[in-house]
Amino acid sequence: xxxxxxxxxxxxQIDGEIHDIFRALQNGFQKMDKIKDSNRQAKQLExxxxxMKECKRLIKEFDRILKDEESNNPPEINKQLNDRKQFMIKExxxxxxxxxxxxxxxxxxxxxxxxxxxxxxSSEPAAEDNIQMASAMTNQQLIDAGRNQMDQTDQAIxxxxxxxxxxxxxxxxxxxxxxxxxxxxxxxxxxxxSVHFSLKKASQLVKEIGRQVATDKCIMAFLFLIVLGVxxxxxxxxxxxxxxxxxxxxxxxxxAQNYQINNRRLLWTEAFIGV
Numbered sequence: 628x629x630x631x632x633x634x635x636x637x638x639x640q641i642d643g644e645i646h647d648i649f650r651a652l653q654n655g656f657q658k659m660d661k662i663k664d665s666n667r668q669a670k671q672l673e674x675x676x677x678x679m680k681e682c683k684r685l686i687k688e689f690d691r692i693l694k695d696e697e698s699n700n701p702p703e704i705n706k707q708l709n710d711r712k713q714f715m716i717k718e719x720x721x722x723x724x725x726x727x728x729x730x731x732x733x734x735x736x737x738x739x740x741x742x743x744x745x746x747x748x749s750s751e752p753a754a755e756d757n758i759q760m761a762s763a764m765t766n767q768q769l770i771d772a773g774r775n776q777m778d779q780t781d782q783a784i785x786x787x788x789x790x791x792x793x794x795x796x797x798x799x800x801x802x803x804x805x806x807x808x809x810x811x812x813x814x815x816x817x818x819x820x821s822v823h824f825s826l827k828k829a830s831q832l833v834k835e836i837g838r839q840v841a842t843d844k845c846i847m848a849f850l851f852l853i854v855l856g857v858x859x860x861x862x863x864x865x866x867x868x869x870x871x872x873x874x875x876x877x878x879x880x881x882x883a884q885n886y887q888i889n890n891r892r893l894l895w896t897e898a899f900i901g902v
Contacts, residue, residue: 632707641689648682652722
């Protein structure tokens with residue numbers, strides 16, 4: 628199928644290769660009717676299967692490049708290119724169906740049939756090929772295989788549930804650990820505030836004690852000066868007892884002098900009474 632769509636060189640090259648493969652597939656299936664030997668038919672069918680695999684790979688590459696260039700193309704061009712891709716998928720699916728028909732007619736019950744699960748309504752080819760023993764199975768075997776597949780799916784779901792439960796449990800443990808660490812950090816912060824307050828109070832107390840010690844030292848120095856003054860006066864009075872410039876310290880007058888004064892007062896009193 629020739630196309631006049633505007634394409635990049637890469638897309639145009641891939642489109643041409645896919646077109647050549649479709650033409651080769653058409654000619655190959657036409658030759659299948661002319662081949663009478665079953666072995667040659669099987670060989671021809673195997674060659675056609677290889678071409679279909681290559682065609683599928685090219686369609687995937689076409690889709691990848693189309694997505695990369697989608698932002699650079701107008702919406703109408705993107706729609707036409709997507710339609711072109713869908714046409715190639717439908718064309719390939721038709722050849723896949725034709726291949727299955729020939730495969731069944733060959734009667735190779737031991738032949739593994741490869742199923743291309745791309746779907747006519749799919750936006751892109753399937754990521755992987757699914758291989759099943761289709762033609763070699765009876766209906767009961769197919770049912771058993773389906774049940775086995777369902778059991779495997781259920782087991783996978785149960786494993787997924789276990790993983791989810793473990794993840795939730797781990798998340799809960801992590802949250803609890805974070806909560807404990809947060810509370811611990813708060814307690815540490817409170818303890819640091821208490822230590823800071825205690826240090827501040829201790830600093831103030833040290834300053835007050837320092838001031839008291841300084842005051843006590845001043846008082847001691849003042850008392851020491853007083854004591855020195857008193858001692859100096861006493862020494863001077865002892866050395867110069869008749870020095871009138873030095874006043875007597877109360878309670879420290881010489882005893883002898885006081886006795887003489889008392890005797891003088893007594894004599895004066897007696898003389899006055901005799902007169």
